[in-house]
Amino acid sequence: MTDDRIIDFSSYEEPIFNPLCDRKTILDLRRRHLFAFNKGLGQNFLVNPRIPWQIVRGAAIDEEWGVLEIGPGIGCMTYELAKAAGKVVAVEIDTALLPILAETLPYDNVTVVHADFMELDLARCLPEWFGDRPVAVVANLPYYITTPILMRLLEQAPPQLRRITVMVQREVAERLCAPSGSSDSGAISLAIEYHSRARTLFRVPASSFLPMPKVESAVVRMDLRDEPPVSCCDEAAMFRLIRLGFGQRRKTLVNALGNQGGLPKPLLGDALESLCLPRDVRAERMTLAQFAALTNLLKTFKDPDGEPVL
Numbered sequence: 540m541t542d543d544r545i546i547d548f549s550s551y552e553e554p555i556f557n558p559l560c561d562r563k564t565i566l567d568l569r570r571r572h573l574f575a576f577n578k579g580l581g582q583n584f585l586v587n588p589r590i591p592w593q594i595v596r597g598a599a600i601d602e603e604w605g606v607l608e609i610g611p612g613i614g615c616m617t618y619e620l621a622k623a624a625g626k627v628v629a630v631e632i633d634t635a636l637l638p639i640l641a642e643t644l645p646y647d648n649v650t651v652v653h654a655d656f657m658e659l660d661l662a663r664c665l666p667e668w669f670g671d672r673p674v675a676v677v678a679n680l681p682y683y684i685t686t687p688i689l690m691r692l693l694e695q696a697p698p699q700l701r702r703i704t705v706m707v708q709r710e711v712a713e714r715l716c717a718p719s720g721s722s723d724s725g726a727i728s729l730a731i732e733y734h735s736r737a738r739t740l741f742r743v744p745a746s747s748f749l750p751m752p753k754v755e756s757a758v759v760r761m762d763l764r765d766e767p768p769v770s771c772c773d774e775a776a777m778f779r780l781i782r783l784g785f786g787q788r789r790k791t792l793v794n795a796l797g798n799q800g801g802l803p804k805p806l807l808g809d810a811l812e813s814l815c816l817p818r819d820v821r822a823e824r825m826t827l828a829q830f831a832a833l834t835n836l837l838k839t840f841k842d843p844d845g846e847p848v849l
Contacts (some may be wrong), residue, residue: 582612584613726845781830791818792807806840
């Protein structure tokens with residue numbers, strides 16, 4: 540079950556020190572390294588030291604863990620991660636940030652890797668970087684590439700990846716944690732539910748960043764499941780149905796699957812009715828369990844030529 544309760548850190552009164560969240564420090568680094576914010580990479584640096592402190596504590600890691608950070612920026616969250624985790628690997632795509640990170644992260648347990656995260660072979664890299672440590676991803680994700688990064692983590696990472704804690708746009712966080720069958724759910728919501736237990740930890744105001752974005756953010760934690768919560772005979776087929784269904788979410792599921800997937804509409808309607816679902820149900824009203832049941836049923840159907848319909 541999804542737990543979307545907000546964690547309240549307001550009771551923590553001790554002062555938080557993080558030199559890399561200081562506006563003067565950031566501006567000095569920019570001046571000395573001739574660095575300009577790259578809007579195309581969604582670069583917004585934290586200037587509220589309490590936020591990275593809260594994120595790392597919300598991620599619940601200690602020295603037994605390895606942490607993969609995607610997009611460290613100038614290292615404001617890496618600073619906190621280095622104090623908490625046994626080993627940190629920060630993957631940065633922007634060449635211009637590498638000399639800054641070489642200056643700001645003088646820690647024996649931190650390694651900066653210059654790479655495009657979307658091109659990494661996670662099944663090879665995580666054991667190579669972290670050995671047999673359990674691994675958590677902790678990151679402030681660029682808004683424009685949040686979904687591709689999360690899907691890559693969920694679908695391709697090895698079993699040692701146990702937890703994902705990310706800061707994303709607030710509206711995206713609501714969708715990630717939306718229960719299936721609700722109006723806020725989408726294809727990504729069902730993928731998150733299938734692979735993990737997700738909850739929102741806390742919200743982050745736009746004023747916490749430099750430059751200040753136009754939207755609020757939120758931090759979401761996903762604890763990866765050992766086993767999926769539903770039984771499905773063909774996971775790939777189920778997620779194909781989910782993608783097609785949400786690809787035309789204003790249409791009924793029958794029309795969306797028929798129009799895009801070439802599935803016989805009368806057969807789809809009959810299948811839905813046999814599952815006690817209305818023939819005009821839309822994808823957003825379907826739960827993950829219902830999509831699994833529909834997939835299992837359609838896998839037993841054949842067309843007039845005796846070929847599987849799914």
